[in-house]
Amino acid sequence: MPPKDPGLRREQSNHPREFAGNVYAYPVVSRRSGGVSIGVNLNLDKACNFDCPYCQVDRTLPKPRQAIVVPAIRAELEAMLAACDANGVCRLAKFAALPDADKRLKDIAVSGDGEPTMVPEFAAVCAMLAELQGSRPDLDFKLVLITNSTLLDRPTVREGIASLLSRKGEVWAKLDAGTEAWYQRVNISRIGLDRIEANLIALGREHPFKIQSLFCGLDGETPPRDELDAYLARLGNIRAAGSDIAEVQLHTLARKPAQAACTPVDAAFLRDLADRIQAEAGLSARVYGVED
Numbered sequence: 179m180p181p182k183d184p185g186l187r188r189e190q191s192n193h194p195r196e197f198a199g200n201v202y203a204y205p206v207v208s209r210r211s212g213g214v215s216i217g218v219n220l221n222l223d224k225a226c227n228f229d230c231p232y233c234q235v236d237r238t239l240p241k242p243r244q245a246i247v248v249p250a251i252r253a254e255l256e257a258m259l260a261a262c263d264a265n266g267v268c269r270l271a272k273f274a275a276l277p278d279a280d281k282r283l284k285d286i287a288v289s290g291d292g293e294p295t296m297v298p299e300f301a302a303v304c305a306m307l308a309e310l311q312g313s314r315p316d317l318d319f320k321l322v323l324i325t326n327s328t329l330l331d332r333p334t335v336r337e338g339i340a341s342l343l344s345r346k347g348e349v350w351a352k353l354d355a356g357t358e359a360w361y362q363r364v365n366i367s368r369i370g371l372d373r374i375e376a377n378l379i380a381l382g383r384e385h386p387f388k389i390q391s392l393f394c395g396l397d398g399e400t401p402p403r404d405e406l407d408a409y410l411a412r413l414g415n416i417r418a419a420g421s422d423i424a425e426v427q428l429h430t431l432a433r434k435p436a437q438a439a440c441t442p443v444d445a446a447f448l449r450d451l452a453d454r455i456q457a458e459a460g461l462s463a464r465v466y467g468v469e470d
């Protein structure tokens with residue numbers, strides 16, 4: 179259901195990564211998290227090995243690679259955790275107008291302006307986050323990795339994920355397509371879709387995880403029936419190979435994309451697909467962020 183409160187709706191649809199002079203950490207109210215999510219942007223250079231036409235990151239001004247300073251991330255996060263009261267309600271001034279129920283801290287999410295698993299410091303950041311979470315047992319929040327799934331087979335990425343999941347952690351892994359042809363339109367990457375499927379199988383054999391799938395129209399064409407059949411077949415393959423998929427999260431464009439040729443699909447499209455995922459792939463599926 180869409181939020182009735184216009185202030186909450188504005189917060190949920192507006193996710194700026196700038197906050198209080200911070201370099202890495204930015205708090206948002208997230209529909210999917212169900213409250214406040216503190217994002218950690220590891221891609222200051224905006225680097226990504228995907229080139230999704232729906233991406234909202236402006237890459238017209240390239241930035242040089244910058245080393246990630248793990249203690250600086252921790253200091254920014256500690257300051258935000260200090261703004262949470264004994265009930266876990268985030269008292270930052272930017273959320274002052276929202277009711278307490280909507281601004282409870284839910285998670286710290288590693289995501290940002292690119293693919294976070296690409297950075298060499300990824301495992302060290304995850305280890306720090308696990309330690310930080312352990313130091314605040316009074317606060318009930320998760321650690322979330324949001325990834326495009328391409329590099330889950332790297333040993334350092336697996337090490338980082340193991341750190342997150344040693345605490346209260348989750349991985350939300352992207353799968354936007356069933357055929358290589360649609361994948362090369364909606365994600366555009368040198369890494370093939372079969373490698374992503376293999377990565378998701380390997381991940382789910384070790385840890386339960388969630389799949390995030392964004393569906394949109396491209397150049398006036400919504401994903402055709404054979405594309406959706408192939409997507410469902412991929413989900414079925416991943417599950418049949420012994421991978422534990424806790425949930426499939428379906429969504430569409432919520433904010434202005436990089437390319438105007440990219441358009442949102444409607445709520446009925448996503449709900450029909452969720453029904454097919456449950457019926458044909460035997461998986462739990464939820465639709466996020468669409469309004470009737």
Ligand code: SF4
Pocket residue numbers: 226227228229230232233234235290291292293326
């Ligand atoms: S994977 Fe995410 S950051 Fe990378 S291009 Fe796609 S939407 Fe943008």
